[in-house]
Amino acid sequence: MSALMQTYARLPVTFSHGEGVYLVDTDGRRYLDALSGISVTNLGHAHPAVTEAIQQQAARLLHTSNLYHIAGQEALADALTAVSGMETAFFCNSGAEANEAAIKLARLYGHQRGVDKPAVIVFENAFHGRTLATLSATGNRKIQAGFEPLVSGFTRAPLNNLAAVQQIAANNPDVVAVLVEPIQGEGGIRVADDAFMQGLRALCDDRGWLLMLDEVQCGNGRAGHYFACQGMGVVPDVITTAKGLGNGVPIGACLAHGPAATVFKAGHHGSTYGGNPLACAAGLAVVNTVVNEGLAERATAAGARLRQQLTDGLQGCESLVELRGRGLMIGVQLNRDCGELVGRALAAGLLINVTAGNTIRLLPPLICSDDHLDELATGLIKLIRGFE
Numbered sequence: 269m270s271a272l273m274q275t276y277a278r279l280p281v282t283f284s285h286g287e288g289v290y291l292v293d294t295d296g297r298r299y300l301d302a303l304s305g306i307s308v309t310n311l312g313h314a315h316p317a318v319t320e321a322i323q324q325q326a327a328r329l330l331h332t333s334n335l336y337h338i339a340g341q342e343a344l345a346d347a348l349t350a351v352s353g354m355e356t357a358f359f360c361n362s363g364a365e366a367n368e369a370a371i372k373l374a375r376l377y378g379h380q381r382g383v384d385k386p387a388v389i390v391f392e393n394a395f396h397g398r399t400l401a402t403l404s405a406t407g408n409r410k411i412q413a414g415f416e417p418l419v420s421g422f423t424r425a426p427l428n429n430l431a432a433v434q435q436i437a438a439n440n441p442d443v444v445a446v447l448v449e450p451i452q453g454e455g456g457i458r459v460a461d462d463a464f465m466q467g468l469r470a471l472c473d474d475r476g477w478l479l480m481l482d483e484v485q486c487g488n489g490r491a492g493h494y495f496a497c498q499g500m501g502v503v504p505d506v507i508t509t510a511k512g513l514g515n516g517v518p519i520g521a522c523l524a525h526g527p528a529a530t531v532f533k534a535g536h537h538g539s540t541y542g543g544n545p546l547a548c549a550a551g552l553a554v555v556n557t558v559v560n561e562g563l564a565e566r567a568t569a570a571g572a573r574l575r576q577q578l579t580d581g582l583q584g585c586e587s588l589v590e591l592r593g594r595g596l597m598i599g600v601q602l603n604r605d606c607g608e609l610v611g612r613a614l615a616a617g618l619l620i621n622v623t624a625g626n627t628i629r630l631l632p633p634l635i636c637s638d639d640h641l642d643e644l645a646t647g648l649i650k651l652i653r654g655f656e
């Protein structure tokens with residue numbers, strides 16, 4: 269029996285290494301990676317810029333502590349604020365921690381404004397992480413069940429329903445912030461409408477609330493802009509990021525703008541590893557590569573091509589309900605649960621994922637060539653047609 273706690277239902281494969289968009293298993297078999305470790309290895313596996321940055325940093329300095337200034341952390345904060353229009357950054361190690369930072373920031377902001385029990389509006393089908401606060405913010409009972417009592421201070425609305433949010437605004441004077449994924453990942457690749465996002469921005473401005481965006485899955489170039497909100501016509505007060513920021517090296521960040529940028533003072537929040545020299549070297553290599561190589565723009569073009577191929581190839585396919593997404597964050601919803609396609613894809617040398625039961629989730633690396641996209645589309649169309 270394995271000495272690991274059985275928290276994951278793992279697929280029967282172990283990878284030994286990766287090369288760009290391919291992973292190679294311990295028997296030497298190659299797989300096209302259309303999942304990128306769930307939106308993490310956006311630059312592909314063993315990207316030379318990231319590898320070199322990590323190697324050089326590892327040979328010089330891994331860790332000091334946030335008791336001291338960290339040059340690489342300053343550099344990464346500069347790069348992230350420049351690319352996002354945000355003003356300040358707090359570094360941590362994961363998406364859940366980035367959202368914890370945002371939730372704490374919102375509560376402190378509320379207290380500073382005289383709200384004793386600050387509340388955050390969150391959404392149905394949202395996913396924000398597995399810590400107690402972030403699973404309480406998550407809109408999926410399966411994630412919460414068994415871990416009650418949940419953290420209080422969240423109030424939930426349906427996505428893309430501004431009237432529901434306005435109604436909460438009218439009835440709940442304790443609200444201080446809204447936390448939303450511009451594109452819900454775990455929830456089934458559900459895109460927040462531009463008008464909804466802009467409506468949230470206007471409501472937050474009107475009420476003095478913080479608009480906080482969880483871009484842990486959709487950020488770092490994946491949805492066609494460095495951050496997805498940049499294609500939706502909104503400037504938020506807070507953006508959380510992680511996953512793709514380190515291309516596999518654990519790092520997360522909570523970015524803030526306007527009044528939110530200066531809410532935290534010394535002693536309010538912290539993390540031993542957060543923003544350490546190694547993680548920041550990886551993060552800086554990622555941001556520079558995404559920007560310098562135009563990978564967000566590539567995600568738009570590649571996503572459009574892939575969606576067109578899937579639309580054409582799935583013409584007349586009865587099980588297809590909808591193709592959704594932005595850039596290289598694509599959901600293919602079928603008319604019934606299709607989790608078994610993951611195993612079938614694996615057997616065919618293709619790594620995909622199914623979320624929300626019936627939605628195939630595609631998160632291929634942003635460095636995909638047209639040939640890779642063709643390979644992915646052909647493999648996927650065959651799988652879906654074989655599932656009819």
Ligand SMILES: Cc1ncc(COP(=O)(O)O)c(C=O)c1O
Pocket residue numbers: 306361362363364365367395396397398449453454482483484485486510511
């Ligand atoms: C939108 C979103 N937020 C937060 C998280 C949690 O990130 P992590 O697993 O790094 O804690 C995830 C992970 O899937 C996510 O997709």
